[in-house]
Amino acid sequence: MGIIPGSMGARSNITRGLGNADALKTSSHGAGRVMSRNVARKTIALEQHRAALQGVESRVDTDVLDESPAAYKSIDAVMAAQADLTEPVHAIKQIIVVKG
Numbered sequence: 001m002g003i004i005p006g007s008m009g010a011r012s013n014i015t016r017g018l019g020n021a022d023a024l025k026t027s028s029h030g031a032g033r034v035m036s037r038n039v040a041r042k043t044i045a046l047e048q049h050r051a052a053l054q055g056v057e058s059r060v061d062t063d064v065l066d067e068s069p070a071a072y073k074s075i076d077a078v079m080a081a082q083a084d085l086t087e088p089v090h091a092i093k094q095i096i097v098v099k100g
Contacts, residue, residue, distance in 0.1 A: 002086065005030045006075035008067055008097040009052040013079060014090040027086040031073045037066035044068045058097040067099050 004027065005012040019025050035043070041062075050060045052069040079088055 001089070002027065004028060004075070004078070004086070006078075007031050007069035007072035008058060008094070008099065009056060009069035010072075010075045011091045011093045013075070013088040014092065015086040016089050017086050018084065020085050023085050027082050028078055031075050031078050033071055034073050035071050037071075040066045040068060040071035044070050053097075056094060056097055059099055064099050 002015045002017060003012055004015055010031065015027065017025060017027060044065050046060070046062060046065070048070060049065055049068040053060055058064075079086075
């Protein structure tokens with residue numbers, strides 16, 4: 001069993017590993033970034049960040065733009081890419097995120 005977290009605005013997945021020996025019986029450990037912290041700070045607007053965190057109690061200011069959901073891969077795409085490594089058992093949606 002494991003957990004694969006999404007971004008601060010996306011769900012996370014409780015997973016069951018499938019024991020794929022070619023992958024050393026492992027899977028990813030999270031959504032992974034699609035842009036560097038510096039690029040995220042320069043390109044993600046505060047309003048975009050705020051909209052992505054609708055319904056999640058979190059800091060919404062320029063100091064955490066580098067952690068915005070737009071800076072991370074889609075958790076759906078991440079899970080689909082490793083369907084031969086792990087299976088989602090339960091999805092959890094965060095209601096609070098504590099950053100810096």
